[in-house]
Amino acid sequence: MQQSRARLFKEYKEVQREKSADPDIQLVCDDSNIFKWNALIKGPSETPFEGGVFQLAFSVPEQYPLQPPQVRFLTKIFHPNVHFKTGEICLDILKNAWSPAWTLQSVCRAIIALMAHPEPDSPLNCDSGNLLRSGDIRGYQSMARMYTRLAAMPKKG
């Protein structure tokens, strides 16, 4: 408990210090609870998520960093490895491949990488996974882009 808190404080400082280091990631800690974090990540370029800003919610366990943080998308996203309704993310480093050497920042980077490189073979969003697995790249991209516009971009007008 104490260790996780100390570590999170350190990470917070790190984030504050390197605020401009990674313009694609904006990590903010809950004002009252160091174990709750939010992140805004920019959709990677040359993907259907380009131009979108996605919000992530981190829930950090007390055993952190020995246990991975729980992360989910608050913003709707059409991605084979993200549950469409709950926003749950299927990412090995958030489960069995977690390493205590990872940080919240690096988790954000991993999620950005996952957005650019979906894994259709372990889908949480079957529709999206099936589109990709059937080779309908175009269908997948247009669906994903549509949801990006709908959910992850500022409303126009």
Next chain:
Amino acid sequence: MHSDSIATNSSNIIPMASSNAKDFAKKKRVNRSAKLKQCKLDARREQWLSKVNKCSSEKEDSNGVRVLGPLSKAGNVQGRAMEKLEIRPRGEEENHGLHIHHYSDSESPSNSPMSHNGSILGGNDSGTTFTGSSRSSVSSSRSSSSSRSGGSCSGSMSEEDEEGDDECLDDWETVADALAATEEKHKPDDHSLDTDTASESKDVAHGDSHPDDATGAAPDDDLKAKPENGISLDRSTVKCRAWRPDDVFRPQSLPNLSKQYSFPMNPERYFGCGGSVWGCKNVRPAPTSCPICYEDLDYTDSSFIPCSCGFKLCLFCHKRILEEDGRCPGCRQQYKNESGKVETLLDGNSLAFRLARSCSMVTRS
């Protein structure tokens, strides 16, 4: 001071009566306890002296107290009880004085196990360098617990004496013996180490005329600037000649070398001279932090490489990880058996060191 005079009066009267009967036992006891009591009483007397300006009362006090040991129980209890009464309200300063005494007593024995451990590891002036050395501290506290109790005896001498003079004194005697022994041990060791390093570095200065050995020429300087380089360079040039060919370049490249490379080079020598080497880690240019807890790595941690992938972390995090899934954060592989041993023997810091070293050798081969 009233209670003082009462106490001493009563205790002065009683010995008169009982002196004949108790004479034999008295002599025996006085002989045994004379030295130790003297020490204790000296401290006390000084306190009293500073407090009380009456020289006569001071004498009486000392006399009375000295006779108290061999006294019959009745007189003992009476006198002591009064003494207790008078000591406690005497207030802070006397207590302080006694406490200081007590600390200094318990301090040196607690140093002695350190030095024992240190000599095992090869460094007895490295008590501080083995930070987080739970075993040594544990053992020291264990071995000094007796001395602590002895120390507290001095604080609460009156009660102890009531219960049983002999136990207390025996404790004190052993403590005193241990003190003397360890101090004797400690000092020569230190000396030899210092002279060793000094002579070695001088050897280097004389033997090899490399420009880098300027660091070795001034043994004091090489502790400050580039200590690791200086000393390991010295060692290697003098004894092993391992770096002979490119000696000149060593200092530049050395800091980049992780410790796992410097260790297996000549483990025995590092064992033997661990003290100075560890001590020098003190001045490492940039102490890195543990990637898990972000705390700074101390000497112990920074030389602790539990996994063959070379991923460093502090001992605390390593232990925590071993308690959980036991996988290295760097490569996600299970820590090997050796690391498992580390887990069980983590409190034995020396063993952790040894294992870390053996691990690093594994990585190298």
